[in-house]
Amino acid sequence: MLNASGISAAERVYGEVKELILTNEIPGGELISEGEIAQRCEVSRTPVREAFLRLQAEGWMRLYPKRGALVVPVTDREARDVVEARRLLEGHAVRTVVAAPAGLTTLTAGLRRNLDDHRDVHADDIARFSRVDAEFHQLIVTAGDNEVLSGFYTGLGERHRRMTTASVHRDPAITDRILADHAELLNRIEQRDAVGFDAALERHLTTVHDIPGATR
Known part of the structure; x- marks a missing residue:
């Protein structure tokens, strides 16, 4: 019915x-x-x-x-796999945008709006915080202009949301780190610094999601 x-x-x-x-x-x-x-x-x-x-x-x-x-709980292996997949997809997208920056202005404007919205999310609204967080990263992948990879990331984004929510429940103060990291990622994209973006993204993901054995 x-x-x-x-x-x-x-x-x-x-x-x-x-x-x-x-x-x-x-x-x-x-x-x-x-x-x-x-x-x-x-x-x-x-x-x-x-x-x-x-x-x-x-x-x-x-x-x-x-x-x-x-x-089913998120295992350490799944967390590592999700982070690795996200690094590959987002890094590829940024390298594509930097190499042919026709969409760079559109991407950075969208990321800036997202970051402003993210800062306005109430600290207790973890569900919305994780949703806006996932949208930030989805914007980056979509800018890579590869529909197959973008579609794959949509499914990956659900696991991303779950991991982010768990991180915020574990340590509410991590929200400040996430916002600061997103600002740095945006800055790297604006500077067309794909290598710096990769390094900043790795630090962001391994720290926020507390990946075992990761260098912080």
Whole structure:
């Protein structure tokens, strides 16, 4: 059954539960039940079951019959892999923009607007903070003008959001570091310094996400 917006109950539950996972309101390692989510979303168990199956297929949870659904935690390996992929994609995009800077003005203007919006986010609104953070990095990748890489990064951005949210929950003061780092990244792009951008991005990602064994 569709609601007034044309969205099925299963689609709505999927979106709501996924957002709870991405914002760490349901942390990794927590076991949740169909009944609990059905009550929270005010639906029957059938759409919850459909949503859970989809979330399991995407790797966000693991289902256990008669027990519930385990939210899969972010492992150290996954965190390292996400950071490495982001460095490759963002670095490639910046090198592309610097080499053919027709879109450089558009990119830097967009990043500056994003940074202004980011500074205006209330400290307690972690969900919005992580969303605007992800948008900053998505702008960079999109500027690389490669639709395949940009599409890949969209999916990667969800893991990015989850990791950022976890970092802010762990250390709320990290928000100041994120904003300062974004300002530095923007400055490197404005200077057309792709090498400096790569180095600044590596420091930013390994520090914010507390990658084990990383040099800070």
